[in-house]
Amino acid sequence: MAITYEPLVTTTLSSATATVTFGSISSAYTDLVLIANWGTSVNGDGTLMRFNSDTGSNYSDTELYGTGSSAGSQRRSNGAYIDITRAIGGDGSTIYTNSIISVNNYSNTTTYKTALIRANLATGTYAGVAALAGLWRSTSAITSVTILAASGNLLSGSTFTLYGILKA
Amino acid sequence: MANIKRANASGITKSGTAISDVPDAPTIGAVSDLSTGDTASVAYTAATTGGAATTFTATSSPGGFTGTGSSPITVSGLSVGTAYTFTVTASNSTGSATSGASSSLTLAAVGKYESIASTTVGAGGSSSISFTSIPATYTHLQVRALCQTNRAGYVIDAFTVKFNSDTGSNYSWHTLYGGFDSSPSVTVDVGTSATATRFYWGNSSVSANVFTAVVMDILDYTNTNKYKTIRTLAGFDVNGTAGTGSYGGTVCLSSGNWRNTNAITSIEIASTVSANFTQYTQFALYGIKGS
Numbered sequence: 259m260a261i262t263y264e265p266l267v268t269t270t271l272s273s274a275t276a277t278v279t280f281g282s283i284s285s286a287y288t289d290l291v292l293i294a295n296w297g298t299s300v301n302g303d304g305t306l307m308r309f310n311s312d313t314g315s316n317y318s319d320t321e322l323y324g325t326g327s328s329a330g331s332q333r334r335s336n337g338a339y340i341d342i343t344r345a346i347g348g349d350g351s352t353i354y355t356n357s358i359i360s361v362n363n364y365s366n367t368t369t370y371k372t373a374l375i376r377a378n379l380a381t382g383t384y385a386g387v388a389a390l391a392g393l394w395r396s397t398s399a400i401t402s403v404t405i406l407a408a409s410g411n412l413l414s415g416s417t418f419t420l421y422g423i424l425k426a
Numbered sequence: 427m428a429n430i431k432r433a434n435a436s437g438i439t440k441s442g443t444a445i446s447d448v449p450d451a452p453t454i455g456a457v458s459d460l461s462t463g464d465t466a467s468v469a470y471t472a473a474t475t476g477g478a479a480t481t482f483t484a485t486s487s488p489g490g491f492t493g494t495g496s497s498p499i500t501v502s503g504l505s506v507g508t509a510y511t512f513t514v515t516a517s518n519s520t521g522s523a524t525s526g527a528s529s530s531l532t533l534a535a536v537g538k539y540e541s542i543a544s545t546t547v548g549a550g551g552s553s554s555i556s557f558t559s560i561p562a563t564y565t566h567l568q569v570r571a572l573c574q575t576n577r578a579g580y581v582i583d584a585f586t587v588k589f590n591s592d593t594g595s596n597y598s599w600h601t602l603y604g605g606f607d608s609s610p611s612v613t614v615d616v617g618t619s620a621t622a623t624r625f626y627w628g629n630s631s632v633s634a635n636v637f638t639a640v641v642m643d644i645l646d647y648t649n650t651n652k653y654k655t656i657r658t659l660a661g662f663d664v665n666g667t668a669g670t671g672s673y674g675g676t677v678c679l680s681s682g683n684w685r686n687t688n689a690i691t692s693i694e695i696a697s698t699v700s701a702n703f704t705q706y707t708q709f710a711l712y713g714i715k716g717s
Contacts, residue, residue, distance in 0.1 A: 259537070259540040259541060259542055259713065260537075260540060260541045261537030261539070261540055262539055262541050263538070263539035263712075288544075288570075288710060289570055318663045318664075318665040318666060318674070318675070319663055319675075320604070320605035320661065320662075320674055320677050321604070321605075321677065322602065322604035322605065322612065322677040322678075330611070330612055331604025331611060331612055331677065333605055333666055333675060335666035335674065360641055361639075362570055362572040362640075362708075363708055366572075368635070369572065369574075369636070369637045369706060370633075370635040370637070372572065372636065372637060372661070372662050372663070373639070374639040374640075374641060374659055374660075374661055389659055389661065389677045389679055390661070390677060391638075391661025391662050391677050392663060393636065393662070393663040393664065393665060393675070395635075395665060397635060425541050425570075425710035426543050426710065426711075
């Protein structure tokens, strides 16, 4: 059996920054997994994801979430990004959000790209757990992933590791 | 090293204190990769002459990583891809003696997550996806997929998961899913004593290029003491404008159970409504090792 789930690159922010981009992603794998732990400078700020620097209205997402007081689901269409923390938001302080993002079959050129996202923030006003399915309406192979704060910065100490998984 | 002349088999006496003889050098033996990615086994044979050694120390070169004990000695801290030789030093309170160098050893990379099998559906479609003859050499399994069925209409579909071809009423599930229609809600679905466990996804095929992503974890799948529990995250989004304009997508979290203590050796995934997986659907099975 072939060894896989290879770490491709890790970024740890040494200072607050608005965006983190993983570029020149090899097409040598089947799935991508991005494991992230990050904070936001603005309380309740969203954290967004784009592929291949596409800023067009080609994204949508469906979310299932639970917060301190309720559970629900919501959708958003024709967006310029996938919002990976719609319900739970950033904390704006030292409490960081966890997220595991899977993009299966990311380099195929036949289907649109679907990302599966699990996110959680343990405490704070916008604490909760969420699962999302995000769509990028493009059949292009994904070659870059950008994570950005909606209005503020991603905090120093935030970590992002991108993995590649290759099927048998 | 100290070089004390031997007086007899037990050493010499100086000022009434017994001084042990210096050990003779041990003979280096086989070295082997312990398949952890950072350890090696170093065998040696102690000399039958000289003083009695109280400690045997194996040392790597390069790196100077050491281990002590009786043969074989485990040396830790090594790195994958580096060519190492080892020596073994026998020592006591009087002195020490070192063996010659071992043969060279390069540790191989060790996988904790390995690809086992995959299947991609061709133009004719497929009614089910199966993985058989699953090896028992892992701790957990993970199924990852990007898939679509040819079921028509704006519906929530359910997908069945069976193990070891068991068609008995030995499965159950708890599922939480949301999204779906124009008024997104959260739905809980529970099934007991069913002939398969299941998870849900909506019918992504209402938009031709949209496929559903699935990640399924099957934990401790080879144990023979516990029933088997699986968890699934599945979801898709069709931008909410396909067809009626109200159909958006689905996210599903599911916990399934197979009431059987047998090790899992096969997995079968199918639609509950006899729909086919469409072309380009891709399922892959991975194994995750423990320590």
